[in-house]
Amino acid sequence: MTAPGSAGSASGAKVMALHLGVIAILFVAQFLLPAYHLSAFTRIMVLAVYALGYNILFGYTGLLSLGHAMFFAAGLYGVGLGARFLGLNPLSAFLFGSLAGGIFACVIGLVVLRTSGVAFMIVTLMFAQAGYLTILLFNDVTRGDEGFVLETTERQVTIAGGLLDFAAPHAAYNVALALFTGAMAFCLFLVRSPIGRVFIAIRENEERTRMLGYNAYRYKLAALTVSGILSAMAGAAYALLFGYIGASFASIQYSIFALLWVLLGGTGTILGPLVGTALMFYLVDASSEVTSSYLIVVGAILILLVLFFPKGLLGSLRRKKLRWLP
Amino acid sequence: MSLGPHLLLAFLEGSVSAFVLALTALGLSLVFGVMRVVNVAHGEFFMLGAVLASAFAGLTGDHTTFGFLLAIIGSPLIVGAIAVAADRLVLRRLDYQPEATIVATIGLLYIIQQATLMTYGPDAHSVAPLINFHLRFPWFGYSGYKLVVMAVAALLLLATWYGITRTKFGLIMRATQFDRETATAFGVPVDRVYAAVFALGAMLAAVAGVLIVPIRQAHYLMGLDPLLQSFIVVIIGGLGSLRGTLIAAFIIGISDGMISVFFAPTLGKILATLLVALVLVWRPGGLFGAKA
Numbered sequence: 001m002t003a004p005g006s007a008g009s010a011s012g013a014k015v016m017a018l019h020l021g022v023i024a025i026l027f028v029a030q031f032l033l034p035a036y037h038l039s040a041f042t043r044i045m046v047l048a049v050y051a052l053g054y055n056i057l058f059g060y061t062g063l064l065s066l067g068h069a070m071f072f073a074a075g076l077y078g079v080g081l082g083a084r085f086l087g088l089n090p091l092s093a094f095l096f097g098s099l100a101g102g103i104f105a106c107v108i109g110l111v112v113l114r115t116s117g118v119a120f121m122i123v124t125l126m127f128a129q130a131g132y133l134t135i136l137l138f139n140d141v142t143r144g145d146e147g148f149v150l151e152t153t154e155r156q157v158t159i160a161g162g163l164l165d166f167a168a169p170h171a172a173y174n175v176a177l178a179l180f181t182g183a184m185a186f187c188l189f190l191v192r193s194p195i196g197r198v199f200i201a202i203r204e205n206e207e208r209t210r211m212l213g214y215n216a217y218r219y220k221l222a223a224l225t226v227s228g229i230l231s232a233m234a235g236a237a238y239a240l241l242f243g244y245i246g247a248s249f250a251s252i253q254y255s256i257f258a259l260l261w262v263l264l265g266g267t268g269t270i271l272g273p274l275v276g277t278a279l280m281f282y283l284v285d286a287s288s289e290v291t292s293s294y295l296i297v298v299g300a301i302l303i304l305l306v307l308f309f310p311k312g313l314l315g316s317l318r319r320k321k322l323r324w325l326p
Numbered sequence: 327m328s329l330g331p332h333l334l335l336a337f338l339e340g341s342v343s344a345f346v347l348a349l350t351a352l353g354l355s356l357v358f359g360v361m362r363v364v365n366v367a368h369g370e371f372f373m374l375g376a377v378l379a380s381a382f383a384g385l386t387g388d389h390t391t392f393g394f395l396l397a398i399i400g401s402p403l404i405v406g407a408i409a410v411a412a413d414r415l416v417l418r419r420l421d422y423q424p425e426a427t428i429v430a431t432i433g434l435l436y437i438i439q440q441a442t443l444m445t446y447g448p449d450a451h452s453v454a455p456l457i458n459f460h461l462r463f464p465w466f467g468y469s470g471y472k473l474v475v476m477a478v479a480a481l482l483l484l485a486t487w488y489g490i491t492r493t494k495f496g497l498i499m500r501a502t503q504f505d506r507e508t509a510t511a512f513g514v515p516v517d518r519v520y521a522a523v524f525a526l527g528a529m530l531a532a533v534a535g536v537l538i539v540p541i542r543q544a545h546y547l548m549g550l551d552p553l554l555q556s557f558i559v560v561i562i563g564g565l566g567s568l569r570g571t572l573i574a575a576f577i578i579g580i581s582d583g584m585i586s587v588f589f590a591p592t593l594g595k596i597l598a599t600l601l602v603a604l605v606l607v608w609r610p611g612g613l614f615g616a617k618a
Contacts, residue, residue, distance in 0.1 A: 064425055114607045118364055118424045122557060126603040129554060133596045252550075256432055263429070293443040299436025303416055306426045306433070 015325075019188060022271060023181050030173050038169055040285070044278045045176040046237050047257075049183045051265070051273030053230025054258035059268035060191055061223040062203030066121045067128030068258045070108075071228040073135070073250035074101040075235025077142065080245035083150060085141075090157045090166065094236045101232020102225055109224040113217060116206075125252065132250040147246025155243055172241045179237050180274070183230055188270050190226070199223050203268075231258070260298060263305050266314030269325060275313060331465035332587065340583020341576075342472045342541070345479035346534045348575035350552050351559035352486060353530030355571040358560065360503040360523045363417060363427045367434040369553025371409065371528040373546065374438060375401045375535025377446050380544040383453040394456045397536050398478075402529035408438075409528035413521045422520070435549070442546040455540035475537045482533060483572070486526075490568065499523060531556075554595075555582075558602045 026045070030038060050072055057063050078097025082088040088096055112123045136144045155166040166172055190196045198219050201209040210216045239245050248254070257280075265276025283301070288294035309316055318325040354368045379397035386393035412434055420426040459470035490496040502509045502519045510516050534552070535544075542548070559578050563570030578598060585594035 064428075066428075111603070111607055118428065119606050121425070121428055122364065122561065123603045123606050126557070126599050126606075130596050130599040130603070133592050133599065137590065137592045137596065259429070259432075291444065292448075293440035295436050296440035296444070299433040299438075299440065302433030302436070303430050306429045307416065307419055310426065 015188070018325075019184065019270070022274070023177070023184075026177055026180070030170060030177075035169065038173055040281060041278075042169070042173045042176045042241060043238075044274070044281050045173075045180040046234050046241060047261070047281070048274040048277040049180055049237070050231050050234035051258055051261040051277050052183050052187050052270075053227045053234065055262045055267065055269075055273050056187060056190070056199070056230065057223050057227035058259065059262055059266075059272070060196065060203060061199040061220060062206075063116075063220065063223070064121055064259070065124040065224075065227075066252070066255050066259070067124030067126075067131075068227070068231050069250050069252065069254035070128040070131040071101045071105055071231035072235035072238075072254060072258075073131065073247075074104045074228075075232030075237075076239045076245055076249050077135070077235075078232065079236045079239035080148065080150065081141065084148075090155060090240050094233075094240060097236030097239070098229055098233045101235065102229040104232075105228020106221065106225045109221045109228075113220050113224065125255070128250070128255055129252065132247060132252070135247045135250055142245075142247065145247045147244060147248075150239065150243040150245070155240055166240045167243065176237065176241060179233065183233070184270060184274075187230075191270070195219070195222070200268075256298075260302060263312050264301060266312030266316070266318070269312070269314040269318065271325075272312055272314040279313075331463070333584075334463070335466060335468075336584045336587035337580065338468060338472070339587065340580035342475055343583055344576045344579025345476045345483075346538050347552070347555055347559060347579045348483055348572055349479050349534040349537075350531045351556040351563075351571050351575050352483065352568065353527035353534075354556045355560045355563070355568060356490075356530070357524055357527035359568070360499055361417075361422055361520050362424060363422055363524070364424065364431070365524075365527065366428060366431040366553070367412075367438060368431075368527070368531055368556060369549030369551070370435050370438040370442075371405050371531040371549075372535040372552045373442065373544075373549035374405050374408070375532030376539040376542075376544040376548060377442055377535075377546065378404055378532070379536040379539045380451045380453050381446070384451075390454050390456060393453075398533065401536050402532040405532035406525040406529045409525040410521050413524045417524065418517065418520070439546055439549065446544075446546060448546065450543035450545040452543045453539045469541075471540055475541070478537060479534070482530070486530065487568075495522070554599070558598050561602045561606055 026041070029041065033041060050068075053071070054065070054068050057065055057068075075097040078100040079090075079093040082093040082096045083090070086096075108127055112120060112127065115123050135142045142148075152165075152167060157164050157166075164171060164175075166175060191199070198209065198214055201212075201214070202216050202219060202223075206216050235249065238249075261276035261280055262273055263276070264279060265272030265274065280298075280301075283297055284294055287297045305312065311319060314325060350368070350372055353371070354365060357363055357365050357368070378401035379394075382397040382400060383390075383393040386396060416430050416434065417427055420430060455469070455471035456474055457470055461468040461470050461473070490499065498509070498514050498519055499522075501512070502514055502516055502523075506516055509519075531552070555578065559574045560571055562578065563572070563574030582594055582598065585591070585597075
């Protein structure tokens with residue numbers, strides 16, 4: 001496995017150009033895309049932020065969680081319940097949701113990070129399932145499986161005299177793009193920083209990293225918290241942009257989706273989550289037109305990936321051609 | 327109804343789920359113990375058993391007894407064959423690496439579940455029980471079929487126990503579990519043992535599914551609950567410890583039955599789930615298993 005960023009400033013420029021290029025394409029795309037794909041890409045970018053968050057923990061730190069839906073749901077319900085019961089405006093609801101996810105991730109991390117490997121996977125799965133069941137238990141507040149819809153007024157905010165309506169397609173697209181750009185830039189910065197290097201070192205050899213004097217537990221907790229905050233931000237943005245809050249987002253399936261998107265796009269790559277999310281979105285979309293059992297695609301791709309492309313698309317690309325890809 | 331009979335009913339209901347759970351969890355525990363594979367698709371084997379039983383019942387029509395016999399022999403065989411195929415095509419090629427196999431069995435879960443949806447359809451189907459006899463207590467009537475379930479499950483548990491501890495195959499299996507490399511050196515065909523264990527685990531789940539289908543209905547999404555419950559049992563009992571698994575299955579099954587009679591079932595599930603998470607964190611060897 002290649003640690004990213006081992007080359008000098010020449011590749012640094014290439015990295016900048018590539019990522020700025022992707023953002024520029026996404027920005028221009030909003031003028032070209034028809035309405036359906038505009039909304040699809042809004043969704044993809046928000047979900048890609050969730051995948052980016054997942055990737056920090058799984059791709060860079062090497063911890064495979066099967067319970068990230070709980071952090072996504074923390075953001076989602078943070079916004080939903082915050083707007084409904086605390087009367088928060090969208091911006092403070094977004095902050096509230098993201099913060100809730102971060103605190104949640106940190107507290108849960110204190111417990112789950114005592115385990116590793118298979119036990120870590122099962123414990124995260126169990127916590128997420130407990131979270132999902134808790135949402136169902138407090139049915140009166142959360143409306144359980146049925147979920148609830150945010151009012152139009154709960155999705156509008158006045159900034160500098162202008163009205164920002166998260167329900168308007170172009171506004172939603174640009175908010176999603178801004179969030180994605182911020183998250184991607186942050187991840188790019190993080191994994192190339194000294195802290196990110198320690199994350200990668202833990203992935204490659206935790207024992208050795210500890211021998212070198214790093215407190216692996218603390219770094220893993222940091223990775224989990226950052227990962228939780230990003231996932232919660234995606235959940236919070238999802239609630240604001242699409243206005244629906246439901247328990248299905250907290251189910252095991254949503255944890256598995258994050259894993260799938262990252263695996264498909266490429267674990268431990270910055271653009272992988274976006275590529276994986278977009279590909280899967282359109283694959284599921286296309287196959288759901290053919291059959292109601294479209295999730296079979298999810299199963300088949302998971303198996304094909306672990307068998308033949310354990311590094312995902314961009315991961316394989318990096319190994320073969322573009323060694324400088326972060 | 328006063329408290330005493332209520333307790334008796336809760337105990338009986340709990341025992342039925344405990345026996346079925348013990349079978350399912352034993353399968354999961356065997357596979358984990360010998361192969362170190364966490365089979366996330368285990369619940370789908372349970373579901374397949376139930377769905378196949380309802381399909382057999384559809385074929386045989388009014389001959390309930392014949393249908394039941396066909397189902398309890400046929401369903402596990404079909405499921406076992408599917409499990410062997412999955413082992414050969416996927417798990418073995420991954421060389422049984424723990425993390426890769428979990429991802430692969432998640433994939434398997436979706437494939438089995440969605441293939442069932444395609445062929446069997448989204449509706450739940452019920453199957454007539456083997457016997458329609460009702461046990462009459464002074465306070466309530468109780469389905470005699472549930473007693474049959476307990477008896478058959480107990481028999482199968484005993485048979486599996488005997489197979490593991492007293493037969494040559496059991497010895498080979500335990501040798502493989504104890505030390506894979508030395509077993510290979512002594513001429514144990516580890517590949518074949520793994521395939522057999524994976525099939526055996528799946529078949530235990532399938533039998534449990536066959537037994538449960540006259541009580542609950544067969545549905546393509548019914549696999550998740552037994553999977554999570556088996557996880558809970560296997561972890562509390564100690565990963566890979568068969569005795570622990572059995573003890574834990576009865577504790578969880580009966581207490582789950584009790585809690586669901588008196589409180590909200592969701593609350594019971596949440597408590598069990600959190601208990602498991604905490605056991606894994608602080609007693610990774612499980613409450614009853616040997617220290618890991």
